[in-house]
Amino acid sequence: MRASKKAKLTGRGWKVGDTKEFLDLSSEEAALIELRLKLAEGLKARRKRKRLTQHDLAAAVQSSQSRVAKMESGDPTVSIDLLMRSLIALGASRRDLARIIAPR
Amino acid sequence: MRASKKAKLTGRGWKVGDTKEFLDLSSEEAALIELRLKLAEGLKARRKRKRLTQHDLAAAVQSSQSRVAKMESGDPTVSIDLLMRSLIALGASRRDLARIIAPR
């Protein structure tokens, strides 16, 4: 059911959707992507500050180097859950997370 | 692989784990749970402020009333992704999200 949107995009051309779909994609979906990117940046920065390799971080969160690379690149196959878990594993507090999401 | 932890908890009694596992559970995992709860509260508050029913919200995010109920109760089967998506669907900005995560 959620695949319908993807299908619409990957299909050849632009099947004209209604306004709701358009708004959904351009504003809400965009907001989610921005959020993911903020977390990705925050994670990379935090990891580097601690002078850890992606491999090190992977071990700390029981994941793999390749997934860490995807996390930091904002890859859409990475969940926000995983980003949050990783940040927390690097010692980020809720306030730290808040600052990462909405930098002042 | 991740189910091993759950198994350890649901099994009868407390099989003694090593320190790393203990710390993982008590601090990092707890932080994640707290985060989920903050988002759950934030979602419920925001929905009520808009005078929407769980059913309305479900329609807005293309989910179901039952899942919305689980979201708001901090049910562990609900991902942070879904909570974030729902909050954004209710018009929350990144700054709003930050405030929900780390209230001042």
Add this chain to the structure above:
DNA sequence: TGACCGTATGTCAGAACTGACATACACTAG
């Protein structure tokens, strides 16, 4: 040059999450 290190990208089987449904509960109004 070649060996090494850190990072990036693609793939896939297995694990986790999802919407939907059924059903139960709590409350209110008739």
Add this chain to the structure above:
DNA sequence: CTAGTGTATGTCAGTTCTGACATACGGTCA
């Protein structure tokens, strides 16, 4: 009581995400 409305809880098939692996890329050093 009965009906209606909103919320809670359990289940499950289908979708999405995950760790692991292979492999490629870029830089450094000898």
